Amino acid sequence: MSAASPLRRMGLVAPALVIVLALVGVPLAIMAWVSLLERGATIGVTWDSAPSFANYTRLAWEEDFDGTMLLNPTYLIIQLRSVAQAFFTTVLCVLLGLPVALWMSSLSKNQRDIAVLLITIPFWTNLLVRNYAWLIILREDGAVSHFANAVWPFGPVQLLYNDTAILIGLVYSFLPFMILPIYSGFEKFDWRLLEAAYDLGANRRQALTRVVIPLAMPGIIAGSMLVFIPSLGSFVTAAILGGGKSLMMGNLIQLQFGQSRNWPFGAALSVVLLALMMLVLVGLALWRNRQGGKI
């Protein structure tokens, strides 16, 4: 089996490659094309309509009766909310994930394995189930709501169906993706360097900012990709904990293929979502390269 000839290699790789290209690549190409077309009366798209950027214009503007373009913030707000939610989810995951990864790396070998298992179990649990669990906790007649209402002096508290509920659900869904990459960075670290820092008179803050955080940086960047990307494209969390009131881009896209039956607009939204992700990925990659240069 050694030194496979290029032809044999092609034969082995081609089937998987063709399947992924046909069922992921081709659909995305069709989607890009549909985003330029007009909506259809029955199946959602008029295939033979003239291509235009009208669907992209609709993302921010709407045409008034007399033809002037007015700024329409409805969809912009949803796009901004999605980016903000994904951003805050990532920040919260870093703030929670860094101490957890540090703590894990201070355990003994056996305890570490168990800690990794404890962090991975929720990640293997179905996403719907995890978000449903929060629906039960935060619901109106639940214990947490009663407690919040008893403590909070300024009128009734609504815990569910708002941005905070979505944020809690997103952090809950993606936290392991942040903890594990940071932890795997720490696992290889020679902790005597931290001792050396203390010996050389560093205080805790300096040890943290000069040793621990630079060390965690590759893990934080990898984890940020793994958290930000799925948060931005998430559908389930906002569908369950946002209750249809607080939408994210994923939900808006789904609506265009469900009730609204406006495929071209949904396709345009999808293209924008992909573009936003690309932007973040490239940004993070550039940042990582700069970090890499420093270390």
Next chain:
Amino acid sequence: MNLRRLPFTREISLGVLVYLYVPVMVLIFYSFNANRTATVWSEASLDWYRKILVNPSIRDATWNSLVLATAAGLGSTLLALAAALGTKNRFRGLAVVEAILNAPLILPEVVVAVATLMLFVAIGIDMGLTAMIPAHIAFCIPFAYLPIRARLEGMNPSLEEAAQDLYANRFVTFRRVTLPLMWPGIMAGFTLAFVTSLDDFLTSFFLSGPGSTTLPVYIFSAIRAGITPEINAISTIMLIVSVALVVTSFLLGKIRR
């Protein structure tokens, strides 16, 4: 280890573990509640488990999920195995090939799902298992590919060379040496692909037709209709299955070491 000198890491970690596990505990707790409203605890009962076991739509959905996950797991593992063997040696364009194979990991699932929906409508494929199986195979490929590839990478090439020196032909070498050595990676890849397909909601949500509802799709519409102890009971069963799978693979890993 002077880690303990960094304050609060232990406290925050314990808090995070509570945050991770309390919602799940609450969910399980209420699945044993006799009260229909699911908010007020009345008494312990297994009624909801009995109800979901005889519910025909849940039975059908479970069956569909298992058929789909088996087909997607087998299909993607076979394709990934071939691809892994083909990418064993470095070659020009390897990075591109791997980027394409792993693309489903990065692309937002909601986008790929609606795009696939458009493709299938355009070429006239009916929604249902015939649409879901190929779509699931496609996004499961990286989950099967990565463990197989990792296993192949860690393999000692001199074993294959030794077999060929001892006059084994290519086929015999593959069947008697390469395949047995790769087996743990293949099993890990299949398990990962199977579980990924079983847990998938979004792709199935867009591509399932009447009569081909999967369990996650059923659960989603049930949640949309309202909180009931039945959902808690199904969720608990799914949780136990997932935890059992993870813990088993963890223990197997420990034994193998």
